[in-house]
Amino acid sequence: MKLLAWGVPMVVAVSLSGCADPAQVRAENRAADRQRCADYGYQEGTDAFATCMERSDEKREYAEQRAEDRKARIRELALKRSGDERYPICSAATPNVELDVEGFWYAEGCRAR
Structure with missing residues (x-):
């Protein structure tokens, strides 16, 4: 269930990131990450909270890279x-x-x- 909770917001963020101001998207992502980490029971200012935030960033970057890689593969196939x-x-x-x-x-x- 946690995978679904992480996957849907990342897909939406990746999909919408091309249409919105990048600074605004980053701020919204950080706010969502803070809320998610707090919902997991981590308290802001603790090492566990910082680790949760770091993992959120890493997961988002991974999802964005996968989306870019997929687009590149689709482009390559269309050209071929x-x-x-x-x-x-x-x-x-x-x-x-x-x-x-x-x-x-x-x-x-x-x-x-």
Whole structure:
């Protein structure tokens, strides 16, 4: 159950982090971490609380890195599929699509060009 409690807020934070001010997102994450650590029974100012906060940061960084790695893999696959007519061309209407810095769309299950 704790895994679910950690996973959902991190996914939401990762999903929304591109749309919000990074300083605001960090502040909201820290506030949520403080509350979560307090809910676990740790008291602010203790070593246990500090460890809880540190682990929260590490878990968030890990989740963000996994999300970035996944996007990179999806982009790479979309590029490899370019010209392969078995896959539709990615477009702005494709679900969960991303726009590459080179100006092409990429998503899971489609080709870049």
